[in-house]
Amino acid sequence: MTLESVMQIIENSEIGKNKQIGNFIQIYDCKIGDNSEIKDFVKLRACKIGNNLMVGDFVDLSNTTLGNDNEVWKSASLNNCKIGDRTKIFKFANLYGCKLGYDGKIGSYVEVQSDVKIGNNVTVSSHSFICSLVTIEDDVWMGHGIMTVNDLLPPSRKRTGTTDYWLPTLIKKGAVIGSGAKLLPVIIGENAVVGAGSVVIKDVPPNELWAGVPAKYIRPADELARKIYKQ
Numbered sequence: 001m002t003l004e005s006v007m008q009i010i011e012n013s014e015i016g017k018n019k020q021i022g023n024f025i026q027i028y029d030c031k032i033g034d035n036s037e038i039k040d041f042v043k044l045r046a047c048k049i050g051n052n053l054m055v056g057d058f059v060d061l062s063n064t065t066l067g068n069d070n071e072v073w074k075s076a077s078l079n080n081c082k083i084g085d086r087t088k089i090f091k092f093a094n095l096y097g098c099k100l101g102y103d104g105k106i107g108s109y110v111e112v113q114s115d116v117k118i119g120n121n122v123t124v125s126s127h128s129f130i131c132s133l134v135t136i137e138d139d140v141w142m143g144h145g146i147m148t149v150n151d152l153l154p155p156s157r158k159r160t161g162t163t164d165y166w167l168p169t170l171i172k173k174g175a176v177i178g179s180g181a182k183l184l185p186v187i188i189g190e191n192a193v194v195g196a197g198s199v200v201i202k203d204v205p206p207n208e209l210w211a212g213v214p215a216k217y218i219r220p221a222d223e224l225a226r227k228i229y230k231q
């Protein structure tokens with residue numbers, strides 16, 4: 001056995017042209033397109049991946065489908081996910097059982113749980129937690145450290161053995177959520193804005209700015225855009 005074959009275990013996998021593969025990597029049962037850059041200590045299992053992939057050191061991907069032009073940065077972990085073209089996953093993110101569209105950004109240390117659906121062109125900034133039963137539509141922008149909540153009577157799963165008491169959250173197209181906001185199971189309307197640090201316990205209607213603890217109506221959301229763009 002050569003030193004190279006000790007450091008690179010590639011079994012039952014197809015990797016396209018122009019690959020750069022680092023040291024101490026393990027790739028099993030994967031299909032990967034052309035122009036891939038796979039750094040050191042990476043583990044890939046049962047993944048289907050398009051062209052122009054970049055995966056950083058210590059990335060762990062299993063049962064996951066990626067499109068073309070994806071970047072998965074150092075120490076991120078994805079299990080059983082489906083990720084659209086050009087979406088980037090930054091350092092130490094932990095995603096499982098979720099579906100993300102194209103042109104997205106998932107910041108460092110973000111956790112996205114099972115059955116979450118995230119649309120296209122969505123940013124979830126670092127340190128946020130997106131729990132099961134959350135749906136995020138296209139063009140949503142979320143700040144840092146946002147907490148979503150599905151269990152209003154915790155720990156209901158531990159006590160009942162079911163998720164029957166969990167409730168969904170829907171963040172509709174074009175909404176903006178400020179950093180540190182906490183979203184209880186609610187609907188955030190289209191193009192609505194939630195202020196930083198707010199605790200949202202009621203649905204926010206479309207095109208409105210809500211803020212505070214608990215969050216309350218402040219003003220129409222489009223006045224903010226007017227402030228910035230001086231329309």
Ligand SMILES: CC(C)(COP(=O)(O)OP(=O)(O)OC[C@H]1O[C@@H](n2cnc3c(N)ncnc32)[C@H](O)[C@@H]1OP(=O)(O)O)[C@@H](O)C(=O)NCCC(=O)NCCS
Binds near residue numbers: 180211212224
């Ligand atoms: C809500 C926000 C967009 C400001 O909107 P605005 O229309 O310019 O608001 P103003 O500063 O004119 O304040 C309007 C009212 O809302 C209140 N308010 C503003 N932001 C608030 C917040 N985050 N929480 C609670 N109340 C807030 C103000 O105190 C003011 O109340 P008053 O009328 O009783 O004095 C802004 O404060 C905010 O939270 N932005 C998000 C920032 C963020 O998370 N960025 C992420 C990346 S760094």
